[in-house]
Amino acid sequence: MISSTAAPYGYRYDPKSSLLVIDEEEAKVVRLVFYLYAQERLSLIKLVDRLNRLSIPKPSNGRRWHISFVAGMLGNETYTGTLWQNRWHREMVVDKPGQRPKRRIYERPKEEQISTAVPAIIPEETFNVVRRRLAENKRWAGRNTKREYLLSGLLKHACGSAMGARTSHGTPYYYCLKSNHFKAPIDERGEPQPCPGTWVSGRAVEAAVWDTVTGLLRHPDLLLQELERLTQPDSTTREALEEELTQVRKRLEKLPKEERRLVEGYRKGLYADFMMREEMDRVRSEQTSAEERRRELERQLAHLDKALSYQGQVEALAERLTQGLGAMDFQQRRELLRLLVDEAVYNDGQVTIKTVIPFGSSADEVQLRPVPQGGQGDGRKGFSTPC
Numbered sequence: 001m002i003s004s005t006a007a008p009y010g011y012r013y014d015p016k017s018s019l020l021v022i023d024e025e026e027a028k029v030v031r032l033v034f035y036l037y038a039q040e041r042l043s044l045i046k047l048v049d050r051l052n053r054l055s056i057p058k059p060s061n062g063r064r065w066h067i068s069f070v071a072g073m074l075g076n077e078t079y080t081g082t083l084w085q086n087r088w089h090r091e092m093v094v095d096k097p098g099q100r101p102k103r104r105i106y107e108r109p110k111e112e113q114i115s116t117a118v119p120a121i122i123p124e125e126t127f128n129v130v131r132r133r134l135a136e137n138k139r140w141a142g143r144n145t146k147r148e149y150l151l152s153g154l155l156k157h158a159c160g161s162a163m164g165a166r167t168s169h170g171t172p173y174y175y176c177l178k179s180n181h182f183k184a185p186i187d188e189r190g191e192p193q194p195c196p197g198t199w200v201s202g203r204a205v206e207a208a209v210w211d212t213v214t215g216l217l218r219h220p221d222l223l224l225q226e227l228e229r230l231t232q233p234d235s236t237t238r239e240a241l242e243e244e245l246t247q248v249r250k251r252l253e254k255l256p257k258e259e260r261r262l263v264e265g266y267r268k269g270l271y272a273d274f275m276m277r278e279e280m281d282r283v284r285s286e287q288t289s290a291e292e293r294r295r296e297l298e299r300q301l302a303h304l305d306k307a308l309s310y311q312g313q314v315e316a317l318a319e320r321l322t323q324g325l326g327a328m329d330f331q332q333r334r335e336l337l338r339l340l341v342d343e344a345v346y347n348d349g350q351v352t353i354k355t356v357i358p359f360g361s362s363a364d365e366v367q368l369r370p371v372p373q374g375g376q377g378d379g380r381k382g383f384s385t386p387c
């Protein structure tokens with residue numbers, strides 16, 4: 001006895017015989033779906049996309065094909081010739097007293113289910129291939145519940161904080177970590193001061209960084225030339241930087257002594273008030289600029305080290321570049337950015353990209369790229385915590 005509502009997509013319930021019969025039109029689609037998944041190895045997303053683009057009428061008057069429906073179809077044993085009835089158990093459960101009851105559905109043990117033979121649409125072997133692939137994907141999804149983002153660890157907000165990434169309603173976003181109420185710095189009154197930075201569309205900012213960096217790579221010769229110059233044993237760049245850094249550090253050591261001498265001399269009445277103030281200001285401003293210069297030199301040297309340590313990879317990369325950037329998968333793209341980008345700073349619709357290797361005449365070329373505003377990803381002010 002088959003329930004008249006038991007017919008899955010691909011079958012019709014025949015009231016005369018009380019049996020399921022194949023609906024030829026729908027069965028064709030079922031075969032196509034299994035074929036695309038098992039043989040062409042399309043992902044579920046691409047498979048659904050293909051069905052929608054082919055304008056195959058969706059069952060039960062829906063407007064579009066959906067992943068959940070197609071996934072259910074691929075896992076439905078009925079297509080191999082066995083219809084399982086009494087399969088699902090539904091009940092209303094109350095988790096906590098006072099809460100609204102929730103509907104729970106679980107599969108009954110096989111021995112409680114009732115099997116009925118129906119005409120098969122899909123051969124057992126194909127079904128098993130599909131089942132293995134679905135199980136594989138599920139394992140994979142479980143391992144990678146944390147989505148990976150192209151700019152993770154590379155993107156900073158103008159306020160100095162790193163930017164995190166997450167997906168909301170299927171759209172990726174980057175957001176300042178300090179915009180999160182719980183991670184925001186605390187002011188003297190103990191109040192969290194979240195960064196008012198808005199969320200930025202992941203696609204826009206990723207495209208801006210990717211296009212800029214790959215734009216620089218349009219001449220891989222230039223990249224290799226630069227690298228060669230940097231790694232030449234007779235390269236004077238490094239020596240010059242190191243020499244200057246030594247001088248700056250020495251100067252920085254001397255400045256506090258100068259300050260002490262000034263204070264000492266003032267106490268002994270050697271200087272007038274105004275002279276003392278002037279001299280102090282001079283020492284302090286020299287200190288500030290020397291510290292700045294030291295940081296800058298250290299940064300440039302760190303760049304050089306990074307460039308050197310990446311040399312082997314960059315050569316491999318250059319080889320890969322000849323095969324075209326379009327052929328790179330996500331991991332390779334991320335590797336490439338990691339290799340070449342020191343950091344990318346997002347500031348109010350613009351992203352500044354600092355590359356590891358100088359791509360121009362200046363030592364550290366800065367690329368400015370506007371990130372398109374508008375659309376879903378921008379202007380979501382008022383989000384102090386990611387939803």
Ligand SMILES: [Zn+2]
Pocket residue numbers: 157158159160161176177178179195196197
């Ligand atoms: Zn911020």
